[in-house]
Amino acid sequence: MSDGTPFAVEAEALDWIIRQRDPAFDDWEGFTEWLELSPGHSAIYDRMAAIDAEPGDLPEPVEEISVARQPVLASRRTWLGGAMAAALVGIIGFTLLDSGATHIETAAGEQRTVALADGSRIEINGGSVIELDEDRPRFARIESGEAMFHVVHREGDPFLVEAGKARLVDMGTAFNVIRRRDGLTVAVSEGLVLYNPQRENVRLDAGFGIEASDAGGPPQVQAIDVFSVGSWRKGQLVYNGTSIAQVAEDLGRTTGLTINVSPDVASLPFRGALLISDDRQRVIDDLTALAGIRAEKQDEGWLLTR
Structure with missing residues (x-):
């Protein structure tokens, strides 16, 4: 672990870049943890990777977008099973709407992470569309695709996720949501999530998930392996x-x-x-x-x- 100085962090970033050249490299969980230790690690890693790249492969300059009272959107590279597929670095896919909402769209095979102002974060899988609202800091709508939510607990201020007609109320936990063409899949790895508290009011503790169909019928609750929740990130x-x-x-x-x-x-x-x-x-x-x-x-x- 470095002493936190810029030079030490740059050395760590370069070490990750060198290690990732090895086809046998598989410590992507450790790399993700290192990125999340500090907001500056991602920017330093991207800069060092750009320096390391061939001149013709240099990515476009990276820019952070800050939405009033809401998120700082941190771009990420594209990963396929832990392998660097392409240097898709930038802000493509982030759209500021007239309503004050932030529209985030990822291409198939692309993954991004959104860091929210309250310390929560959303990891977004490829082929997904997420909408945030500057007037509702503890809210997200997943229009399609998949996302892993890591929510910071705030007493009396739950985090709300909308997916189709479903509402997920989170009290501070980690859970994965897939908005499919014809339904919804939710899996909880930590804490507690309430599914449609105004209707079915299904309680999902860690180790449980739910399948719900747009065609109707009662949602199906089942036990799951917490270690497989959001496994696409690994x-x-x-x-x-x-x-x-x-x-x-x-x-x-x-x-x-x-x-x-x-x-x-x-x-x-x-x-x-x-x-x-x-x-x-x-x-x-x-x-x-x-x-x-x-x-x-x-x-x-x-x-x-x-």
């Missing part, structure tokens, strides 16, 4: 009976892969862990081997069939 997707259609959707969002699913395999349950890497064919091979299905290469992407 380059891994873990499933226990999830449909192949949802797995394909998750892979597309997290890696940028284009995966179509034939109707005869869409509802098949999938159990297992997929390691996300830059080798796209390997990801597909792992999925088909574990699921007992086939993948046909198409002009763009793959088609999953029996």
